[in-house]
Amino acid sequence: MVKLTLNGRERTLEVQPTDTLLHVLRDQLHLTGAKPGCERGECGACSVLLDDDNVYSCLTLAIACEGRRVTTIEGLAEGDALHPLQEAFIAHDAVQCGFCTPGQILAAVALLQREPHPTEAHIAAALSGNLCRCGTYPNIVRAIQAVAERADA
């Protein structure tokens, strides 16, 4: 049993000690926004927020989330109102196939929480653990910068 706050709701989940957070999210809770791109901690498609940090949920054991806040892409928007980064990803076409997108957005959310005004180099360093094969990177940088600039105003 593990007790955690998932997308703002307290949940008590029955999990095996060997279950990864990714497995529990996808196969037990049917939250499939976190993607199994490699399941070996390389691609970042499974990124979620654990408290305020982005983590690879494929390398995170579910039982290690006891008492912590887990945020998935499904919990980012408030009702119909998208998170500013979700809006910016659409506006700057930072999405092609979309498979890596939830992970990219959550990594960007964690970055802006840590560092509201990142340089381009900081963005690249923070998101280089999230692979995209379609080549959306330059537009992701623009989307993040747009949100950071808006926070300025």
Add this chain to the structure above:
Amino acid sequence: MPNEPRRRYVSTVVEVEGREERKIVETPDFDVAPWPADEALAIVGARVPRIDGRAKVTGRAVYTSDITLPGMLHAVLVRATSAPGRLADLDVAAARRIDGVVDVITAADLPRKVRVNALPLFGSDIVYVGQPVAAVCAASAAAARAAAAVMLREESKGDPVVDPMLAAASPEPRVLETQLLGGEPEVMQRGDVERGLAEADVVVRREYRTPSALHTAIETHAAVAQFDGERLTLWESTQGIFRVRNEVARAVGLPRSRVRVLMDYMGGGFGAKNHAGAQSVAAALFAMRTGAPVRCVLDRIAEQSDSGHRPATVQRVTLGARRDGRLTAIAADTWVALGAGGWDGGPAQIYHQLYSCPNVRTREHCVYTHSQPMAAFRGPGYTEGAFGLERAMDTLARELQLDPLELRLRNFAARDERKNREFSANGLRQCYEDASRRFGWSTRAHGASGGPRRRGFGMAAQVWPAGGGPPAYATLVLQSDGSAEVLAGTQDLGTGARTVLAQIAAQALGVPLSDVRVVLGDTERTPYTGNSWGSMTTASVGPAVRMAAVDAQARLREAAAALMQCEAGELDVCDGRVSSHDGRHSMTVAEICKRLGNVMITGHGSRGPNEPDLGLMSFGAQFAEVEVDPETGQVRVLRIVATHDVGRVINPTLAESQLVGGILQGLGYAMFEERVLDQRTALPLNPTTHDYKIPTMADVPAIDARCLGVPDNRANHIGARGLGEPPVIPTAPAIANAVADALGVEVNEIPLAPWRVRAALSATGPRGTA
């Protein structure tokens, strides 16, 4: 709007990725006039956001591996761990003893002989590491993996061969029945190369090598199957739902009409997902045998070891030119390390098409080796060939002391000399001009860029068959709320097909984009279109969608005329409103549809044949600036400027995204992507996303990429040609040419790992000034 009767079915030549096929196709019921080339359209050509963006940023978009059905089982493929070899008896009993295992399929359990990649599925002759030999299904993926791990019994059978030159030179075939695909080299020629070389003032002879590259889509291959006792439903991450349907139907012994293949969202394909694979057949058979739904998703190592690759090549290139730079001869002998199967999509073709030259000859050796079979990978063949041809052109420019751009301009191909025919349009000159101006080619400043690092500049060009063609169909249905639903059996790989088809429909019907929904990827509900390959989708499906919208609009005007008591010819449809020219009558489409109630307005469209004997190609030019540290061999790409001619651009934002994506794949190919096989054991040494390096965000240079956007109304009535593959083709040679420029030495092998750059430096020694 029927015209006079005409022959409905005609024979025509359809070209996919340079290969031609004669087919019977349907001519459309009526002609649609092209949009005037100089007319600004409101929706087509607009930078509207991707219509499925919201689904993708919220995690609501459902990909094949996201599908979970009640009582679903999980299948895993058992794979060979050494090659060449022979499969001994599989320990099925051991697998079945594992808790949770439900079923096992070996070759003996297949209802009929099935080939995947031209090899017998689950066959006992092992020709590559990773070859599937059986499948297990269980209540959990973990149990299926555990069972797969205990079944394998292999017998080694001698030494593998992975080097194409060794395999081609072997007296006996070592992998399949012949050393080479087709048994002998494929020779293509025009003119007389020996005479051309005799006429040359300068001759350049070089050998180039390119690596095997892996598609590495972030979504691995995946299939989910469900069988209701009569009909099979298969969700598959695929670029071709109809092809998968046909291949799976044949494999499991069902008529095609009882197999439905669905694909809504997919996480990239890049050519690797054009066919049914072992995962499709295994999921389907398990679903039929157990009665439960079954999901089979490749893990990352399986994806990198057994879903296709861009074959490694060796290219021996000879160019001859007169002092003024005019080419007199192009010759290339090429060796392509196919792996244990594949097709003749090697580097040869681009040598015949990119430049004007009277004497051209290629001899292509597609060699079988002990590796996974090749699969089309974005710009197959042309990408590999561009490296050899464009490096050689750069060397020729140096020998002639001509600017590399000037050399290319002097050899501009005004016609498709390979097929001795015209091009529908060729904007390559404008691409050179536009990209070189934005890059600042003529004012580029060489030399040291601070410290020991040196700066260099390079460029390369590209041609790619991108005309699309029939058959492709679309239907447009006006709903009773006035919205339009477009049905087309194509796929959106992440390219933006869903969005551009919606734009085309909205433009042609005369309604706002927000009133159009596009339904793709369902063999049972959406009309036929072909695979999303060969940069064909917009140019093939786009005209069918436009025609369906034109057909529906004609019916809408007739229905509106009945409601308004006027003539259909007096009415126009614009921005969701049907109005008479004199302004006396006007109703919204929604009002009309509501008044019509259950009267359906449906339009049908089909893609007509291309004009015969016409080269339908997309072109482009790219310029690169790099910085190289000669002490460490470290290369940094600073910027890429690209201009491509793809005819009319339906959505410049999405087009530029696709250009950037292609350029980044080309950058990976140039800089670090290399599938490594152990020469002694044929084991893949880097089958992960950690060890096989695709570009990360930290590797991205400044990229400035655009399309000319000149409509090509000779190609088809939407004026668009293909865009997906062209941008990957010239990137690697442009970068390598820039590195050669920076160092004053030749770099004739990619990827440009520091050790290769160092080796190039020590082989030739630095030349020129720094």
